[in-house]
Amino acid sequence: MQTMDLNELVRAVRPFSMVDEGSLTDLAQQVHATVLQGIPGHFVECGVWRGGAAFLMALVLKQLQVRDRRVWLFDSFEGLPAPQPIDGPAAADVAANPSRYFDNCTASLEEVQGAARQLGVESYLEFVKGWFENTLPQNKTRVGPIAILRIDADWYESVSCCLGNFYDQVVSSGFVVLDDYYSYDGCAVALHEFFGGRQIHHRLESRPLLGEANAHYLNVTVCKGPETWALMRARYLLSQDIASVVPAGDRFILAGSKSLVPLIPSYPAELLESRICFWSSPQSDHLAIAELNGFRHDGATFLAFAWPAFWWLDCYGELAAYLRSNGLCVLENERLVIYALEESRSGAVPDDQSTST
Numbered sequence: 001m002q003t004m005d006l007n008e009l010v011r012a013v014r015p016f017s018m019v020d021e022g023s024l025t026d027l028a029q030q031v032h033a034t035v036l037q038g039i040p041g042h043f044v045e046c047g048v049w050r051g052g053a054a055f056l057m058a059l060v061l062k063q064l065q066v067r068d069r070r071v072w073l074f075d076s077f078e079g080l081p082a083p084q085p086i087d088g089p090a091a092a093d094v095a096a097n098p099s100r101y102f103d104n105c106t107a108s109l110e111e112v113q114g115a116a117r118q119l120g121v122e123s124y125l126e127f128v129k130g131w132f133e134n135t136l137p138q139n140k141t142r143v144g145p146i147a148i149l150r151i152d153a154d155w156y157e158s159v160s161c162c163l164g165n166f167y168d169q170v171v172s173s174g175f176v177v178l179d180d181y182y183s184y185d186g187c188a189v190a191l192h193e194f195f196g197g198r199q200i201h202h203r204l205e206s207r208p209l210l211g212e213a214n215a216h217y218l219n220v221t222v223c224k225g226p227e228t229w230a231l232m233r234a235r236y237l238l239s240q241d242i243a244s245v246v247p248a249g250d251r252f253i254l255a256g257s258k259s260l261v262p263l264i265p266s267y268p269a270e271l272l273e274s275r276i277c278f279w280s281s282p283q284s285d286h287l288a289i290a291e292l293n294g295f296r297h298d299g300a301t302f303l304a305f306a307w308p309a310f311w312w313l314d315c316y317g318e319l320a321a322y323l324r325s326n327g328l329c330v331l332e333n334e335r336l337v338i339y340a341l342e343e344s345r346s347g348a349v350p351d352d353q354s355t356s357t
């Protein structure tokens with residue numbers, strides 16, 4: 001299981017993208033989760049401007065040393081076409097004041113390719129210059145299966161063209177991200193029209209931009225499969241937390257029943273399953289400590305409480321006190337509390353407790 005500092009990658013592409021930090025982080029997590037979960041396909045951005053979001057996808061692939069997937073960049077490299085009335089008042093305002101919108105989102109192909117070289121990702125990228133209505137149909141077959149389709153093209157006509165040409169190529173459990181769903185009316189209409197017309201049932205997911213108190217949303221993400229990005233993201237973050245503190249190959253105890261399984265890191269499934277000792281709730285505190293030591297003697301080196309199993313630490317008071325004095329809390333956040341059991345393994349656990357019933 002590989003962990004990586006996604007913030008560092010987001011910082012590297014910051015000068016080349018107008019996309020907010022939260023959406024960029026989300027995108028990097030989606031690419032990482034897609035690769036870890038073995039969801040096949042390439043990565044496509046329609047509407048790249050200076051290239052930052054596409055570069056980010058490539059940087060994640062580079063860090064993971066994934067060489068058999070490409071990032072496709074579709075853009076006019078001449079800026080936005082004119083919006084239509086269906087795109088709404090915010091779009092009309094932008095059209096009336098192009099200088100306020102990064103000179104109508106203009107960046108040349110040469111400039112973007114230069115930035116890609118600077119970041120060392122050019123060998124992961126496929127640039128296609130031109131208007132979508134021409135370039136998308138011409139390149140559909142070349143692109144092939146798509147793991148993530150990122151549509152950041154603002155207007156109704158452009159977004160409709162991207163969905164019409166590429167949606168069917170997005171693989172099962174792949175993602176479609178609509179950056180402008182909340183910004184421009186035409187983007188929202190294009191999505192609703194396409195989904196309604198095709199009777200597509202996949203759910204639209206949005207998260208607040210900066211936590212619950214903020215009135216803005218990141219974007220709209222659609223997971224084209226039986227799951228949601230929320231569930232996949234929770235699982236991804238859990239797996240990254242565990243991988244950040246539990247050395248590869250170590251066995252760890254997971255407090256709570258197997259019904260937590262949807263949240264359990266499942267990639268690579270066979271490896272992780274063999275490393276997890278599921279621990280269903282003990283009958284008493286006293287038994288809890290004895291059972292813990294049973295796992296410990298069987299080679300478990302860490303104990304993880306994944307939400308919602310935090311109640312264990314309130315309910316089993318003796319176990320909690322025991323962990324405080326015999327274990328080392330190595331991670332505590334809203335998803336997980338993890339104790340290293342190394343201390344107890346080296347003899348701090350009294351023998352009578354490890355054998356009592």
Ligand SMILES: C[S@@+](CC[C@H](N)C(=O)[O-])C[C@H]1O[C@@H](n2cnc3c(N)ncnc32)[C@H](O)[C@@H]1O
Pocket residue numbers: 016017018019046047048049050051052053054074075076077078079080081105106107130131132133152153154155157158
């Ligand atoms: C908001 S910018 C993209 C921002 C970019 N994704 C980023 O990371 O900052 C929108 C881009 O879409 C492109 N675009 C919009 N409609 C297009 C179309 N029909 N054909 C080609 N390019 C288009 C524009 O040239 C522009 O670069």
